[in-house]
Amino acid sequence: MSIFPLGLRLEGRRVVVVGGGHVATRRAFALVESGADVHVVSPAVSDSLASAIGRGTITWHERAYHCGDLDGAWLVQTATGVPAVDDLVADDAEARQIFCLKGGDPERATAWTPAVARVDDVTIAVSGGGDAGRASALRDALATALQTGDLPLRHRTHPRGLVALVGGGPGDPGLLTARGRRLLAEADVVVFDRLAPQSVLAELAADVEVIDVGKQPDHHPIPQEQINALLVDRAREGKVVVRLKGGDPYVFGRGGEELLACREAGIEVEVVPGVTSAIAVAAAAGIPVTHRGVARGFSVVTGHESLGELPRRGDHTLVMLMGVKRLRSTADELIAAGHDPETPTAVIERGFSPDQRTTIATLGTIADRASDAVSPAITVIGDVVSLAAATTGSVGVRQTS
Numbered sequence: 001m002s003i004f005p006l007g008l009r010l011e012g013r014r015v016v017v018v019g020g021g022h023v024a025t026r027r028a029f030a031l032v033e034s035g036a037d038v039h040v041v042s043p044a045v046s047d048s049l050a051s052a053i054g055r056g057t058i059t060w061h062e063r064a065y066h067c068g069d070l071d072g073a074w075l076v077q078t079a080t081g082v083p084a085v086d087d088l089v090a091d092d093a094e095a096r097q098i099f100c101l102k103g104g105d106p107e108r109a110t111a112w113t114p115a116v117a118r119v120d121d122v123t124i125a126v127s128g129g130g131d132a133g134r135a136s137a138l139r140d141a142l143a144t145a146l147q148t149g150d151l152p153l154r155h156r157t158h159p160r161g162l163v164a165l166v167g168g169g170p171g172d173p174g175l176l177t178a179r180g181r182r183l184l185a186e187a188d189v190v191v192f193d194r195l196a197p198q199s200v201l202a203e204l205a206a207d208v209e210v211i212d213v214g215k216q217p218d219h220h221p222i223p224q225e226q227i228n229a230l231l232v233d234r235a236r237e238g239k240v241v242v243r244l245k246g247g248d249p250y251v252f253g254r255g256g257e258e259l260l261a262c263r264e265a266g267i268e269v270e271v272v273p274g275v276t277s278a279i280a281v282a283a284a285a286g287i288p289v290t291h292r293g294v295a296r297g298f299s300v301v302t303g304h305e306s307l308g309e310l311p312r313r314g315d316h317t318l319v320m321l322m323g324v325k326r327l328r329s330t331a332d333e334l335i336a337a338g339h340d341p342e343t344p345t346a347v348i349e350r351g352f353s354p355d356q357r358t359t360i361a362t363l364g365t366i367a368d369r370a371s372d373a374v375s376p377a378i379t380v381i382g383d384v385v386s387l388a389a390a391t392t393g394s395v396g397v398r399q400t401s
């Protein structure tokens with residue numbers, strides 16, 4: 001049977017769903033998502049439909065179907081599970097020239113819904129030649145390929161350029177988001193940092209311009225203003241510029257400054273959050289930053305400078321990024337400010353790399369125990385650290401993954 005594929009604009013248009021079971025529920029929700037004015041006709045409805053009806057997103061006609069129900073409808077879905085009723089709906093729809101979705105009956109259905117996935121602004125709709133399983137498998141494969149960037153969409157046009165501030169996660173390419181990967185696959189220019197997951201750069205097409213603005217600790221080769229200007233200039237050439245950063249762009253990543261610089265220059269900006277090292281590197285060492293009964297909150301602070309007043313109880317976790325070189329002063333300052341020197345403390349270096357190393361001690365002893373620690377490293381201070389000691393060895397043990 002040949003079909004004519006079509007995209008329907010259903011916003012505000014009346015669509016009737018006859019039936020209140022699982023199939024009707026799924027379809028009704030999909031139709032609501034398209035903005036349709038959905039009317040369900042059925043003596044009974046599923047719990048999910050009942051909640052949507054309660055919220056006012058769907059109108060319910062609580063009775064059996066009758067012929068006038070299709071008046072004013074643009075489309076009807078029938079899924080009552082009663083063949084005689086579904087046939088009647090299909091006949092009425094035919095007589096009124098309304099397309100009818102009628103699952104499991106290709107002879108009487110006048111419309112089919114494909115297997116659908118949405119990836120950003122792209123809609124994938126697959127018809128499997130009557131085989132729903134085949135359609136779903138193909139749809140999933142295409143959606144995954146688009147999300148991961150395996151199927152690049154490099155020719156999306158941004159005539160006025162685009163800057164995407166992409167959080168690259170803590171170094172493991174598996175922790176870069178699907179959206180970040182997709183933007184990388186579309187990029188004309190990639191501007192990356194020292195802590196960005198650099199292995200993904202090898203996957204870029206040969207003509208992508210790759211610019212390293214990586215900062216070493218205490219050594220800033222490219223000033224921030226120049227990085228901002230670089231992003232703006234390339235975007236003004238109509239290019240898709242991905243600014244690939246370690247962790248999350250807004251956690252000590254200067255993402256906010258880059259966003260403002262681009263906005264001030266009238267450049268479109270997309271921000272893609274990333275998995276921050278503050279949480280992920282702790283997790284890689286077996287430390288949950290919160291844990292029921294142990295820690296009820298956490299603070300993420302920079303270790304570059306004096307920490308000032310911070311919550312002092314062990315049930316509030318402190319995560320310190322950077323500043324591993326001034327660990328001794330930091331620990332001394334915290335103890336002088338009233339933090340318990342016995343608070344379990346961990347330094348985790350090079351998280352997610354083969355050289356990841358965790359040093360567990362107390363606030364009073366960590367500076368000695370981790371005196372040779374190197375950047376990048378995070379320091380975690382709080383009772384949750386003892387959970388790692390429980391799984392990875394006792395306090396005082398140094399561990400390399």
Ligand SMILES: C[S@@+](CC[C@H](N)C(=O)[O-])C[C@H]1O[C@@H](n2cnc3c(N)ncnc32)[C@H](O)[C@@H]1O
Nearest residue numbers: 247248251253276277321322350351376377378
């Ligand atoms: C300039 S901050 C950037 C933080 C980043 N935006 C984030 O959300 O993770 C750099 C600091 O993040 C921490 N860091 C980032 N990646 C790390 C990793 N793989 N292992 C340990 N620490 C890491 C270190 O404290 C490092 O000095």
